[in-house]
Amino acid sequence: MLRFILTRVSLVIPTFLGITFLTFILIRLVPGDPIEVRVGERGISPERLAQFRHELGLDLPLWRQFLDYVWNVLHGDFGVSLITHNPVLTEFVTLFPATLELALSAMLFATLIGLPAGILAAVKRGSLFDHGVMGISLTGYSMPIFWWGLLLILFFSVALGWTPVSGRLDLLYYIEPQTGFMLIDTLMAGEYDAFRSALRHLILPTIVLGTVPLAVVARMTRSAMLEVLGEDYIRTAHAKGLSDSRVIGMHALRNALIPVVTVIGLQVGTLLGGAILTETIFSWPGIGKWLIESIGRRDYPALQGGVLLIATSVIAVNLLVDVLYGVLNPRIRHAR
Amino acid sequence: MKRILLGAGLGMAAALALAAPAQAAKTLVYCSEGSPENFTPALNTTGTSWDAALPVINTLVQFERGGTKVVPGLAESWTISDDGLVYTFKLRAGVKWHSNNDFKPTRDLNADDVIWSIERQWKKEHPFHKVSGGAYDYFADMAMPSLLKSVEKVDALTVKITLNAIEAPFLANVAMPFMGIHSAEYAEAMLKKGTPEKVDQAPIGTGPFQFVAYQKDAVIRFKAFDAFWGGKQAIDNLVFAITPDAAVRLAKLKAGECHVMSYPNPADLDAMKKDASINVQEQEGLNVGYLAFNTLKKPFDDVKVRRAVSMAIDKKAIVDAVYQGAGSPAKNPIPPTMWSYNKAIEDYPYDQERAKKLLAEAGYPNGFETDLWAMPVSRPYNPNAKRVAEMMQADLAKVGIKSKVVQYEWGEYRKRMQQGEQQMGMLGWTGDNGDPDNFLYTLLGCEAARPGGNNLSKWCNKEFDSLVVQAKRTNDIAARTKLYEQAQVIFKEEAPWYTIAHSVVYMGLNKAVQGYKMDPFGIHYFDGLDLKQ
Numbered sequence: 001m002l003r004f005i006l007t008r009v010s011l012v013i014p015t016f017l018g019i020t021f022l023t024f025i026l027i028r029l030v031p032g033d034p035i036e037v038r039v040g041e042r043g044i045s046p047e048r049l050a051q052f053r054h055e056l057g058l059d060l061p062l063w064r065q066f067l068d069y070v071w072n073v074l075h076g077d078f079g080v081s082l083i084t085h086n087p088v089l090t091e092f093v094t095l096f097p098a099t100l101e102l103a104l105s106a107m108l109f110a111t112l113i114g115l116p117a118g119i120l121a122a123v124k125r126g127s128l129f130d131h132g133v134m135g136i137s138l139t140g141y142s143m144p145i146f147w148w149g150l151l152l153i154l155f156f157s158v159a160l161g162w163t164p165v166s167g168r169l170d171l172l173y174y175i176e177p178q179t180g181f182m183l184i185d186t187l188m189a190g191e192y193d194a195f196r197s198a199l200r201h202l203i204l205p206t207i208v209l210g211t212v213p214l215a216v217v218a219r220m221t222r223s224a225m226l227e228v229l230g231e232d233y234i235r236t237a238h239a240k241g242l243s244d245s246r247v248i249g250m251h252a253l254r255n256a257l258i259p260v261v262t263v264i265g266l267q268v269g270t271l272l273g274g275a276i277l278t279e280t281i282f283s284w285p286g287i288g289k290w291l292i293e294s295i296g297r298r299d300y301p302a303l304q305g306g307v308l309l310i311a312t313s314v315i316a317v318n319l320l321v322d323v324l325y326g327v328l329n330p331r332i333r334h335a336r
Numbered sequence: 337m338k339r340i341l342l343g344a345g346l347g348m349a350a351a352l353a354l355a356a357p358a359q360a361a362k363t364l365v366y367c368s369e370g371s372p373e374n375f376t377p378a379l380n381t382t383g384t385s386w387d388a389a390l391p392v393i394n395t396l397v398q399f400e401r402g403g404t405k406v407v408p409g410l411a412e413s414w415t416i417s418d419d420g421l422v423y424t425f426k427l428r429a430g431v432k433w434h435s436n437n438d439f440k441p442t443r444d445l446n447a448d449d450v451i452w453s454i455e456r457q458w459k460k461e462h463p464f465h466k467v468s469g470g471a472y473d474y475f476a477d478m479a480m481p482s483l484l485k486s487v488e489k490v491d492a493l494t495v496k497i498t499l500n501a502i503e504a505p506f507l508a509n510v511a512m513p514f515m516g517i518h519s520a521e522y523a524e525a526m527l528k529k530g531t532p533e534k535v536d537q538a539p540i541g542t543g544p545f546q547f548v549a550y551q552k553d554a555v556i557r558f559k560a561f562d563a564f565w566g567g568k569q570a571i572d573n574l575v576f577a578i579t580p581d582a583a584v585r586l587a588k589l590k591a592g593e594c595h596v597m598s599y600p601n602p603a604d605l606d607a608m609k610k611d612a613s614i615n616v617q618e619q620e621g622l623n624v625g626y627l628a629f630n631t632l633k634k635p636f637d638d639v640k641v642r643r644a645v646s647m648a649i650d651k652k653a654i655v656d657a658v659y660q661g662a663g664s665p666a667k668n669p670i671p672p673t674m675w676s677y678n679k680a681i682e683d684y685p686y687d688q689e690r691a692k693k694l695l696a697e698a699g700y701p702n703g704f705e706t707d708l709w710a711m712p713v714s715r716p717y718n719p720n721a722k723r724v725a726e727m728m729q730a731d732l733a734k735v736g737i738k739s740k741v742v743q744y745e746w747g748e749y750r751k752r753m754q755q756g757e758q759q760m761g762m763l764g765w766t767g768d769n770g771d772p773d774n775f776l777y778t779l780l781g782c783e784a785a786r787p788g789g790n791n792l793s794k795w796c797n798k799e800f801d802s803l804v805v806q807a808k809r810t811n812d813i814a815a816r817t818k819l820y821e822q823a824q825v826i827f828k829e830e831a832p833w834y835t836i837a838h839s840v841v842y843m844g845l846n847k848a849v850q851g852y853k854m855d856p857f858g859i860h861y862f863d864g865l866d867l868k869q
Contacts, residue, residue, distance in 0.1 A: 031712075031745035031746060031747070031748075032745060032746050032747050033747070036746065036747035037746075038381060038471075038473065039381070039473060040381070042477055042768075042790075043750055043751075043754065043790065044473075045476075048476060052471065082469070083373050084373055084374065085374075085468045085469050085533065091552070094552055095552065095553065150583055150584070150587075153584065153587050154587060157587060157591050158587050158590050158591050161591065164591075164593065165584060165587045165588045165591050165593050166577075166579055166584050166587075166588060166593075167554065167555075167577060167579075167593075168554060171363070171365060171555065171575050171577060171593075174549065174557065177551070280580055280581060281581055281584060282584070283554070283577070283578060283579040283580060283581070283584060285551065285552060285553035285554035285578075286553075289553050289580065290553060292580075293370065293371065293553075293580075
């Protein structure tokens with residue numbers, strides 16, 4: 001088991017380096033550097049330009065900048081944002097809880113609805129319900145996030161007035177951030193109305209962000225269940241006279257869950273990617289919105305650090321899923 | 337709506353520990369388009385950051401609300417020496433500073449604060465010069481380092497600034513956000529505490545609103561400053577709800593989650609104007625988009641060719657198709673909101689027959705070939721230069737001029753244009769200090785026609801130049817207005833540019849908001865407002 005984990009962990013190192021290199025190169029391939037973007041058409045004198053480039057280390061050869069960056073990151077130094085002059089790590093830690101809260105909530109939404117829907121669709125294969133679930137999940141899977149988000153806002157927030165348009169909390173409340181998770185912070189402050197407000201603010205972004213994972217979970221659960229339901233031991237279970245609910249709940253579902261758990265783990269990447277758009281629509285002060293602004297301002301350290309840290313969390317979750325999978329399914333860990 | 341007006345008092349009052357009775361508190365929510373970089377205007381170049389700093393920070397002199405005329409600010413009066421070199425500012429007495437948890441001011445505004453605010457940007461050895469990045473772009477752009485000779489304290493409430501050369505727009509420079517006055521006492525306290533960057537992140541100023549809190553990328557909170565030298569504001573709390581997407585800002589305005597929104601999508605304007613709960617205000621931006629003819633290169637060294645091209649292009653079609661309501665056709669190089677704008681000038685008509693005749697007179701009866709540079713980015717004064725170029729290309733082809741559209745990456749584009757590599761090319765300008773000098777001298781004067789300078793036509797007309805230089809050397813506004821009006825006549829006759837458009841900026845306001853005035857500089861000010869309950 002230990003060897004299995006070590007092999008998996010060692011595979012992370014090249015991934016990590018690759019990501020660092022890609023982010024580093026990609027942002028530099030985008031035309032315009034941070035100073036050019038800042039000065040716009042008024043321009044800047046060559047002396048001032050040279051001075052700023054020197055101060056930011058942009059006058060060094062690229063390989064040198066890259067090596068310096070990797071060296072600093074290995075020492076836990078992600079640099080300082082060129083715009084706000086705060087350490088990138090501090091900014092990330094301030095904003096990440098908002099993204100995480102949204103992503104977890106979307107995951108919960110996707111699982112709580114997707115799992116039962118998938119099971120029912122499999123059990124009632126070929127029924128109207130089955131076709132309905134599959135049709136809706138296909139639609140959900142292909143839904144453009146921006147359009148979907150605006151549609152929900154216009155309908156639920158503007159026309160019906162049921163949900164707030166955007167933000168994390170009603171402006172009436174001012175909660176000093178403790179954990180960065182609004183639901184927890186409002187409870188810790190004893191502000192129950194604020195907690196309700198935070199919940200209400202979560203509804204639409206959760207639906208928008210959770211739609212794609214919901215579709216994926218529903219479809220995956222359905223196909224995994226269908227496969228398991230055709231197995232001999234299910235027939236045996238039925239033959240033993242077990243009730244339908246027992247057969248499905250105890251025998252079928254447990255085996256069908258293995259691929260579903262993997263898929264849920266893999267959705268973390270999708271969720272963080274989707275969060276970039278969802279946060280922009282719902283003015284959600286998380287990592288996504290921060291990264292978009294960093295691209296516009298060519299804030300190299302913020303962008304590199306942000307992408308690297310997000311990638312790290314995705315890698316960590318995937319690693320965890322891999323390991324869990326090995327624990328759940330002995331065939332995997334003995335395969336190598 | 338109800339939610340903001342009725343509920344606002346309670347929550348905010350509790351949150352901000354205000355003593356006022358809950359139902360009396362009025363909170364104005366502004367849906368802003370982005371996050372500020374910090375709250376020190378001198379460090380920033382974006383309107384978004386200035387919007388967030390200017391409720392707190394004042395300047396010595398300021399622009400009249402809604403205009404470009406300079407009026408008293410923290411200085412109640414000023415004198416200019418006869419030689420035009422010495423500016424003596426008399427500060428208001430008894431101007432109070434804000435306070436926060438880390439700082440309680442022990443004194444009112446005095447000359448030390450003014451000197452601190454200027455020297456931070458000016459003197460490399462100043463303890464705050466390098467704090468928060470230390471890029472004072474506007475201080476450099478407005479040539480302050482070469483312009484300033486000395487800044488001295490005459491007495492506690494008098495500051496004397498001596499210049500190296502006469503510069504009439506200097507007073508307008510002093511009204512710009514980068515010349516905001518910060519508390520020297522606060523800076524010293526923060527330096528002692530080892531947190532100098534707090535000066536830029538939790539600002540202390542003398543303005544109508546004090547800074548309460550900023551939650552990154554989400555909300556900025558201010559409350560009205562009771563001891564503001566201009567009198568307490570009618571609204572009690574000012575909140576910026578940072579909302580980057582224009583469609584969502586509009587949704588929030590409609591749902592009553594904010595009272596004022598910036599930059600609506602031009603496509604939404606019709607619907608907004610029809611909405612009974614929304615007021616739409618509009619104003620021309622302080623900018624101009626233009627096509628510069630390189631007068632050093634053939635065939636644009638001939639004024640007839642420049643005039644012919646000016647008549648061959650259908651300006652109205654371009655403004656309608658590309659700006660979609662967010663632009664108005666330009667005839668002068670300065671925007672109409674600026675003083676000395678010459679209304680009497682007539683633009684070249686769209687007349688292809690006359691254009692052909694002029695070309696024939698210039699010796700190009702069959703037209704010619706030229707490049708046509710188009711910038712790669714969207715700017716307020718020209719949202720889609722590529723599209724504008726294509727429309728120009730089609731119009732020019734009709735009079736026999738074959739043009740090839742050229743594009744470079746933005747920084748490269750600007751540099752090459754400044755070097756004068758193009759035959760003709762598009763760019764634009766957004767005004768800094770509201771002074772015509774900032775357009776006419778900066779973009780069209782002989783000094784800027786050097787390679788690398790901002791005069792992209794490389795056009796050096798002695799008559800024009802002597803007018804704008806003369807206008808720089810006098811402080812008499814009436815005399816300057818005359819000079820600039822004359823200069824615009826020469827500009828039009830000589831046609832170094834084909835003026836395309838000025839942007840039109842819109843604001844969406846809830847009908848309850850009273851007294852909002854748009855600012856020609858594009859800054860959003862929130863003093864002097866009220867909410868009708």
